[in-house]
Amino acid sequence: MAPRRVGEETSIEARRQEEEARRRTELADLISQQINSVMPTIATQIAESVTATLNTVRRQDGGGNVNDINAYKTFSSCNPKEFYGTEGPVGLLTWFQSMEAILNIIDCAPADHVKFAASKLQGRALAWWNLQVTTRGQAVMNALTWEQLKEKMKREYCPRPVVQKLEIEFWNHAMKGMELEAYAIRFHELCVLVPNMVKTEAKKVERLIYGLVSEVRLMVTATNPTTLEEAMSLSTRLVNDLVRTGKYSRGESSSRQGGGNRFGDHKGNGLKRQTIVRNYGVAEANPNPNRGKPPKCNHCGYNHLGECRHCMTCNRMGHLATYCRSGARIG
Structure with missing residues (x-):
C-alpha cells in the first residue's frame, strides 16, 4: 500500500474537524431545545414554591399581616386610647372596649393584639408591663392572647377589695323607675368586671330579670327568655309600652316599693328611709330577709x-x- 501524501493527510484532518464541529453544533441545538421545553415547567414550579412559602408565613403570622410595621401604622392612625393604670375598674373596662374596637376595625393578626395594646400603656401601667417583661421575658408576654392579657390586667387593677365592692353593687343593682337604659349599661359593665357572678348565659339572664321593676319582671319571667339579648329586647318593648300608654313616665317610680329600685329612696312615696346595715346590704321597710343580701x-x-x-x-x-x-x- 502506497504511503499517503502530505496533501491527503491535511484534507482528512480538515474533514474530521468539520465533522466534529457539526456534531457539537447539533448537540448544542439539542440541549437548547430541551432547555426551552422544560423552562415553563421550571418557572411554574418556582412560582408555586414561592407562593407556598408566603402562605406559610402568613399562617404563622396569624392571618396574612406580614408587614408588622404597616399594620402598626394603621393601628396608630386610629388614635388608640392610652391606659395609665389609675383609671379604676370602669376606666380599665372602657380601655378594653376601645382597644377591641380598633383591633377589629384594622383586622390585624391576633398575634399582634397584645404587642399593639401594650404600646399604649403609660405611667403605672407601663411600669407594670416592663416588670412582667423583665420577669417572664418579652417573647412570653408577646405570645399572650388578648383574653389572657385582659385577665392579668384585671387582677392587677381590680384588686380583691375593689372586686368585693363591685360584687355587692352587682348584687344590689336594680332598675330605677323606667330607666332601663341606665340599668342595662351598668349591668353589662358589671358582667365584665365581675364575671364570676354570672358565669353562664342563664345566670346573666336570671340576674338581669331580677333587677327589673316588678311589672316588667313578672312579664319577662313569664316568657322564660333563654338569652340575654332576648330578655333585654323584651324588657325594652315592655318598658316602652308602659311609657307609651301613659301609665308611667321616664324616671317615674313604679307601684312597687322603692319605685322600681329595691334599694332606692324616693321622696313622696310614703316609705320609711332605708338604712345601710353592717353587712353592706340594705334594710327595707318590711324587708324580705332573703332579698338584697349576700x-x-x-x-x-x-x-x-x-x-x-x-x-x-x-x-x-x-x-x-x-x-x-x-x-x-x-x-
Missing part, C-alpha cells in the same frame, strides 16, 4: 361575700376588729 355563709352563719370576717379583738365571727364594740378599736 348568700349565707355555711362556715360562720353570716351573710357575706368573700372570706369570713374574723375579729382579732373579741375572737368572734361576723365583723372585723375595726368595728368591734367589745374592745378598743384598732387602726
Whole structure:
C-alpha cells in the first residue's frame, strides 16, 4: 500500500474537524431545545414554591399581616386610647372596649393584639408591663392572647377589695323607675368586671330579670327568655309600652316599693328611709330577709361575700376588729 501524501493527510484532518464541529453544533441545538421545553415547567414550579412559602408565613403570622410595621401604622392612625393604670375598674373596662374596637376595625393578626395594646400603656401601667417583661421575658408576654392579657390586667387593677365592692353593687343593682337604659349599661359593665357572678348565659339572664321593676319582671319571667339579648329586647318593648300608654313616665317610680329600685329612696312615696346595715346590704321597710343580701355563709352563719370576717379583738365571727364594740378599736 502506497504511503499517503502530505496533501491527503491535511484534507482528512480538515474533514474530521468539520465533522466534529457539526456534531457539537447539533448537540448544542439539542440541549437548547430541551432547555426551552422544560423552562415553563421550571418557572411554574418556582412560582408555586414561592407562593407556598408566603402562605406559610402568613399562617404563622396569624392571618396574612406580614408587614408588622404597616399594620402598626394603621393601628396608630386610629388614635388608640392610652391606659395609665389609675383609671379604676370602669376606666380599665372602657380601655378594653376601645382597644377591641380598633383591633377589629384594622383586622390585624391576633398575634399582634397584645404587642399593639401594650404600646399604649403609660405611667403605672407601663411600669407594670416592663416588670412582667423583665420577669417572664418579652417573647412570653408577646405570645399572650388578648383574653389572657385582659385577665392579668384585671387582677392587677381590680384588686380583691375593689372586686368585693363591685360584687355587692352587682348584687344590689336594680332598675330605677323606667330607666332601663341606665340599668342595662351598668349591668353589662358589671358582667365584665365581675364575671364570676354570672358565669353562664342563664345566670346573666336570671340576674338581669331580677333587677327589673316588678311589672316588667313578672312579664319577662313569664316568657322564660333563654338569652340575654332576648330578655333585654323584651324588657325594652315592655318598658316602652308602659311609657307609651301613659301609665308611667321616664324616671317615674313604679307601684312597687322603692319605685322600681329595691334599694332606692324616693321622696313622696310614703316609705320609711332605708338604712345601710353592717353587712353592706340594705334594710327595707318590711324587708324580705332573703332579698338584697349576700348568700349565707355555711362556715360562720353570716351573710357575706368573700372570706369570713374574723375579729382579732373579741375572737368572734361576723365583723372585723375595726368595728368591734367589745374592745378598743384598732387602726
